[in-house]
Amino acid sequence: MSSFFKSLNRDKVLLLMALPGTLWFLIFSYLPMFGTVIAFKDFKIHRDGFFASVLNSKWVGFENFKFLFSTEDAFIITRNTILYNMALIFLGLVLAVAIAITLNELVNKRMAKVYQTAMFMPYFLSWVIISFFTFSFLSVDKGVLNQLITSFGGDPVAWYADKRFWPYILIFMGIWKSIGYSSVVYLAAIAGIDKSYYEAAMIDGASKWQQIKFVTLPLLKPLMVILTILAIGGIFRSDFGLFYQIPRDSGVIYSVTNVIDTYIYRSMSQTGNLGMSTAAGLYQSVVGFVLVMVTNYIVKKINKENAIF
Incomplete structure (x- = not known):
């Protein structure tokens, strides 16, 4: 005990x-993990407070979980959630690393900081503000894009009623907002690489591209793998603001913009069933945990040093 206090x-x-x-x-x-018990109850508000509500609510087992799987839209929202997240994870990784390397290679470091700050700023903007910016570009009558189209003799496009464009719009907006923050993480990792590696490569006659290929990327690989594993853990979760605010709740394009999180919100706002919402959140968390463990296990089999644990 004395050693513990020492x-x-x-x-x-x-x-x-x-x-x-x-x-x-x-x-x-x-x-808050205590609240996960609500997922297995028919939650009813009690006048004596939250704990009394939990204790007095009827136990229904897995009935609340049927909400996600019995609906006709279950396949659509699951497909959208997984495909959007896969695209955002892959493109986010590639572009973040590319931008970090580009900023690191700029000779004018003052301008590099200006570019880095400009790309980092969107991360601090809320999706509500960004949705208004997006609307200023995509509005049918006053939007910047439609004005450009009509100035060249084309017909204006009803962006919020045409679902063909929205997968690209959502992926672009998601990358645009997060890429600055992601690149800073990799830029910090690049700054920590020992310069003697590059000096040795230059002595061996390596070009700038060869230095990036054989020095920078291999040393960034462990960080890239760890961040990707953690991102895969959230593949059943979506950025609610991106998928709810940017399309401006246009029901016409729900088939390509609706994900698990937005579907739960819209359904719960209509039914008010907190048990179903908690069940969906618990389902996402459990699946995310399993994915992290499986992905980490696979990485560990390939290269033990790149695994998280």
Whole structure:
């Protein structure tokens, strides 16, 4: 016991630094896990508060989970969620690494910081604001794109009523908003690479492309794999703001814009069934956990050093 208190006193500065993050996870991630029991109950509000509501609600087992799988739209929303996330993960990875390498190779470092800041700014904008910007481009009568089309003699396009364009629009907007933040992570990793590797490559006569191919990318590979594994864990979750705010809740294009999260929100706003919503969230979390474990296992079999654990 004395050794425990000695180590506690020795590491008190580090423990104090970790305390805010620990409290955040405890309050917002671990304590709310008690609420997952709602997924198995017919939740009814009780006058004595939340805990009384949970305890007095009827146990219904897996009845709430049938909501996601019994609907006619189950296949569509699952397909959209998986395909959109796969596209965002793959394109986000490739473009983030490419932009990070490009910024690192710029000779004018002051301009590189300007470009980095310009790409990073959209990350701080809410989807509500971005939806208005998008509408200013896609509006049928006053939109910038339609004005350009009509100026060249074409007919205006009803963007919010034509589902053909929306997979590309949503993927583009998702990448545009997040690419700046993702590239900063890889740019920081590149900055931490020992310069002696590049010096040795230049002595061997390696070109700039060969330095990137045989030095930068191999050293970035562990980070790329770890971030991809974590992203795969969220493949059944979607950026709610992207899929709800950008299409402006246009029912005509639901078949290509509706994902699990938006479908749950629209359904719950109509039925008010909190048990079904909790069941859907628990389902997404469990599937995400399984995907992380399976992906990590596969990576571990290929290269143990690149696995998360």
